[in-house]
Amino acid sequence: MHRERKDAPLLQVRGLRKAFGGVVAIQNVDLDVAAGSVHAIIGPNGAGKTTAFNCITAFVKPTGGRIMLAGERIDGLPAHVVARHGIARTYQNVRLFPNMTGIENVLVGQHRRLRATFWEAILGTGRFRREEKEARERALHYLDFVGIPHRAQHLARNMPYGDQRRLEIARALVGDPRMLMLDEPAAGMNPTEGRLLVELIERVRGELGVTVVLIEHHMRVVMAVAERITVFDRGAILTEGTPGEIQADERVIAAYLGRRSGQTGPAPEPIHAVPAAIPTLEARLA
Amino acid sequence: MSFNTVTSSFKVTRRRRSPLMEAVRLGLIAGAALVAFALIGAYSAMDKRAVIEGTVTLSQLASLLIVFAAGHVAARDARSGTSAALLNAVVAGLVAGACLSVLVWLIMAVNLRTTLVAASPALAKALSLGARIASLEALAQLPLIGAASALVGALVGRLPAGAGKAALTGLAAVITAGLFRDVFASMLERLPDLTGPDHEVFGSAGLNPGAAVALFFLAAAFALVRDRLALKRGGVPRSGLSRPGLVLLIAGVVLLPLVTNDFVAQVAMLVALYMLMGMGLNIELGLAGLVDLGFVAFFAVGAYTVALLCSSGPLAIADVSFWVALPVAIVLAAVAGMIFGLPVLRVRGDYLAMATLGLGEIIRVLVLSDALSPYLGGSQGIIEIDHPRLFGWELKSPVALYYLALVLAGVVAFVSLRLQNAKIGRAWLAMREDEDVAQALGIDPVASKLLAYTIGAAFAGAAGAVFAALIGSVYPHSFQLLVSINVLAILVIGGLGSLPGVLVGAIVLIGLPELLREFGEFRYLFYGIALVAMMHVRAEGLWPAAYAKEGVHAS
Numbered sequence: 001m002h003r004e005r006k007d008a009p010l011l012q013v014r015g016l017r018k019a020f021g022g023v024v025a026i027q028n029v030d031l032d033v034a035a036g037s038v039h040a041i042i043g044p045n046g047a048g049k050t051t052a053f054n055c056i057t058a059f060v061k062p063t064g065g066r067i068m069l070a071g072e073r074i075d076g077l078p079a080h081v082v083a084r085h086g087i088a089r090t091y092q093n094v095r096l097f098p099n100m101t102g103i104e105n106v107l108v109g110q111h112r113r114l115r116a117t118f119w120e121a122i123l124g125t126g127r128f129r130r131e132e133k134e135a136r137e138r139a140l141h142y143l144d145f146v147g148i149p150h151r152a153q154h155l156a157r158n159m160p161y162g163d164q165r166r167l168e169i170a171r172a173l174v175g176d177p178r179m180l181m182l183d184e185p186a187a188g189m190n191p192t193e194g195r196l197l198v199e200l201i202e203r204v205r206g207e208l209g210v211t212v213v214l215i216e217h218h219m220r221v222v223m224a225v226a227e228r229i230t231v232f233d234r235g236a237i238l239t240e241g242t243p244g245e246i247q248a249d250e251r252v253i254a255a256y257l258g259r260r261s262g263q264t265g266p267a268p269e270p271i272h273a274v275p276a277a278i279p280t281l282e283a284r285l286a
Numbered sequence: 287m288s289f290n291t292v293t294s295s296f297k298v299t300r301r302r303r304s305p306l307m308e309a310v311r312l313g314l315i316a317g318a319a320l321v322a323f324a325l326i327g328a329y330s331a332m333d334k335r336a337v338i339e340g341t342v343t344l345s346q347l348a349s350l351l352i353v354f355a356a357g358h359v360a361a362r363d364a365r366s367g368t369s370a371a372l373l374n375a376v377v378a379g380l381v382a383g384a385c386l387s388v389l390v391w392l393i394m395a396v397n398l399r400t401t402l403v404a405a406s407p408a409l410a411k412a413l414s415l416g417a418r419i420a421s422l423e424a425l426a427q428l429p430l431i432g433a434a435s436a437l438v439g440a441l442v443g444r445l446p447a448g449a450g451k452a453a454l455t456g457l458a459a460v461i462t463a464g465l466f467r468d469v470f471a472s473m474l475e476r477l478p479d480l481t482g483p484d485h486e487v488f489g490s491a492g493l494n495p496g497a498a499v500a501l502f503f504l505a506a507a508f509a510l511v512r513d514r515l516a517l518k519r520g521g522v523p524r525s526g527l528s529r530p531g532l533v534l535l536i537a538g539v540v541l542l543p544l545v546t547n548d549f550v551a552q553v554a555m556l557v558a559l560y561m562l563m564g565m566g567l568n569i570e571l572g573l574a575g576l577v578d579l580g581f582v583a584f585f586a587v588g589a590y591t592v593a594l595l596c597s598s599g600p601l602a603i604a605d606v607s608f609w610v611a612l613p614v615a616i617v618l619a620a621v622a623g624m625i626f627g628l629p630v631l632r633v634r635g636d637y638l639a640m641a642t643l644g645l646g647e648i649i650r651v652l653v654l655s656d657a658l659s660p661y662l663g664g665s666q667g668i669i670e671i672d673h674p675r676l677f678g679w680e681l682k683s684p685v686a687l688y689y690l691a692l693v694l695a696g697v698v699a700f701v702s703l704r705l706q707n708a709k710i711g712r713a714w715l716a717m718r719e720d721e722d723v724a725q726a727l728g729i730d731p732v733a734s735k736l737l738a739y740t741i742g743a744a745f746a747g748a749a750g751a752v753f754a755a756l757i758g759s760v761y762p763h764s765f766q767l768l769v770s771i772n773v774l775a776i777l778v779i780g781g782l783g784s785l786p787g788v789l790v791g792a793i794v795l796i797g798l799p800e801l802l803r804e805f806g807e808f809r810y811l812f813y814g815i816a817l818v819a820m821m822h823v824r825a826e827g828l829w830p831a832a833y834a835k836e837g838v839h840a841s
């Protein structure tokens with residue numbers, strides 16, 4: 001397990017910029033994620049949160065800026081090398097391997113941990129067998145950790161949505177990442193599932209010592225787990241602070257309200273999401 | 287997988303019609319199929335072959351099956367009760383039979399032969415089934431037979447699921463036994479005769495009628511018992527390999543040439559060869575999801591390597607034993623795979639198919655080119671390749687070479703299985719499912735694709751090596767695009783990603799057409815129809831990988 005020293009920035013992003021053709025999705029994004037912290041990113045739809053994730057995990061190539069993990073430049077590296085640096089993620093629209101079982105999905109997550117070579121696999125050497133056995137046990141352990149031990153033999157595509165989200169987290173965690181990036185993990189969850197998710201995130205940080213960055217719209221989840229919150233708006237960072245500071249920030253409220261009138265921004269937040277978004281906002285709007 | 291999208295877009299949408307109209311429509315469709323079948327000459331060609339001796343010829347059987355299917359569908363679509371369903375089937379059968387009657391009458395009344403060569407009096411005679419040509423009796427019996435056949439089809443469809451399946455299994459067994467009389471009869475000849483000369487299973491032309499009935503009930507009973515057992519065990523098995531089935535299949539494959547003749551052994555040898563290639567492509571396509579239409583290139587590299595190293599002809603560069611040349615061929619094919627793979631594998635998805643298509647042709651063009659002809663023989667090929675020797679015993683009979691291919695196929699299957707259940711196999715599957723996500727989990731896409739491509743090429747090289755030893759000569763025209771496409775079809779028919787599927791696919795696509803050679807080009811017609819039908823009914827393959835099976839039953 002990597003236990004990072006608290007407060008040293010694990011992830012540093014400087015001047016990150018991404019343009020799709022002429023459309024600038026994000027610009028001037030500076031982000032510091034302290035090691036061992038839970039850091040939330042919020043903001044209206046289309047603000048560029050997912051794009052920032054995609055740049056960090058090398059899903060897309062940034063147009064400009066620097067990304068450093070524990071002081072090492074990782075921008076420009078291919079995605080699998082970034083993964084080997086210890087970044088794991090989930091996706092806004094769950095992206096499991098649908099025709100593989102729960103345990104197989106989690107086994108793939110261990111790819112970079114396994115050492116046995118191609119020839120050892122063919123010959124079935126002792127090391128290969130031990131490693132496979134250990135990998136299976138570990139996979140089961142992580143399925144258990146996220147609360148779906150009974151899903152090991154089910155095909156991913158046949159699982160209920162909530163379990164798919166958990167499986168995705170197990171697959172990301174099993175590779176021993178230093179940083180776990182969750183893209184809207186509570187989307188489509190009911191309040192009970194939301195509470196379980198908060199609990200899970202706290203255990204990821206507490207028991208596994210993994211730094212967590214999450215994009216989230218459910219403000220109850222965000223306020224419950226995050227130590228710091230970065231607010232995105234229209235491709236740039238609007239502000240950053242503790243949950244208390246963000247709740248009180250007029251600009252944040254305006255950013256959400258601005259979407260409500262629907263004049264600006266690429267993809268307006270659905271109106272019904274707004275009241276659920278920030279508890280104190282709810283009170284002010286009433 | 288893109289094949290699934292293609293096949294799922296074929297869904298037929300039916301407009302609501304009155305049930306009787308629907309039955310007439312089905313009857314007309316079946317009738318049109320029958321008429322077409324007769325007019326292309328397939329009926330006459332297949333009428334020479336008896337399935338059940340003295341009772342049913344192959345063309346009669348095919349016609350009966352068409353109407354049988356129409357009756358089956360007519361009854362299934364009926365929303366009302368059983369009697370209405372049966373009535374619909376009878377109507378469909380009557381209409382279908384009447385279409386044939388009209389054809390017979392037309393043939394005799396009007397001279398159609400100027401445009402339709404097959405519309406001869408001989409055809410009319412065959413279709414009159416022993417009655418006087420185009421007599422009233424001859425014309426009337428066809429709709430009646432059609433109605434009876436459709437009724438049987440409807441009844442089978444109305445049976446409880448288990449019994450219906452048993453009846454179909456029985457029917458399939460009789461047809462298979464009748465169709466492949468030569469294979470089974472030659473096998474029975476080698477076995478001790480338990481029933482005595484009065485009770486031969488096969489007559490000189492087809493199944494004996496009594497044996498056909500017995501076989502029908504045996505197979506049906508077998509299907510019933512198997513269903514019961516499966517139910518007892520708790521429904522559908524999760525794994526793609528049902529153990530007893532697999533054991534039977536393997537036992538059959540191992541013992542086959544011992545109990546049959548050289549021709550069958552030769553066909554079996556070809557099947558084994560395609561299995562080798564199929565397992566190679568299975569790594570690329572079935573596991574890693576790489577569509578490769580240039581697969582034959584590596585087959586050619588393996589074949590030419592053995593040819594150059596083992597030939598006693600003028601082009602030989604060495605005269606070593608096959609056992610030395612085989613590993614060299616495998617390694618060279620793998621190296622070729624790696625060299626070709628590097629530029630090609632950065633291309634994604636459907637473009638990969640195009641890129642590899644080019645590669646497959648390049649090899650053939652290279653061999654034929656002026657620069658390489660002096661070394662590789664150009665279109666003259668390389669001849670006089672020595673047969674492999676084992677402990678001073680020359681492997682040259684089809685049976686011996688079949689076992690050689692079979693042993694190699696066994697090794698390749700073993701390696702495939704091991705890899706499938708290791709880190710690399712899971713990485714291949716993951717890449718097939720979602721390449722970006724796989725990469726984000728630390729899988730190097732190019733490296734693992736390259737490995738899949740290299741191993742696939744190595745397997746194809748092994749097949750090529752055996753091929754050269756089998757034929758004793760290699761020519762560029764043996765390495766056509768068609769070979770790659772055949773291998774691809776084997777995988778799709780058998781079930782992508784499934785090893786037993788490769789075996790089943792090779793038997794169905796390579797073995798059966800060889801055994802039906804006497805029907806010339808017509809067999810490809812049925813081959814094509816079977817492929818289309820199969821993609822409708824069982825797009826996941828005949829012996830699908832575990833996941834595809836579960837998907838079908840879960841949705």
Ligand SMILES: Nc1ncnc2c1ncn2[C@@H]1O[C@H](COP(=O)(O)OP(=O)(O)O)[C@@H](O)[C@H]1O
Binds near residue numbers: 052
């Ligand atoms: N692959 C892409 N191609 C073109 N535009 C994109 C792409 N991905 C995101 N965008 C655009 O970038 C902007 C930010 O999107 P995104 O990062 O998904 O927002 P968020 O996750 O904050 O809702 C949107 O305007 C979106 O349309």
Ligand SMILES: [Mg+2]
Binds near residue numbers: 049050051092
């Ligand atoms: Mg998003």
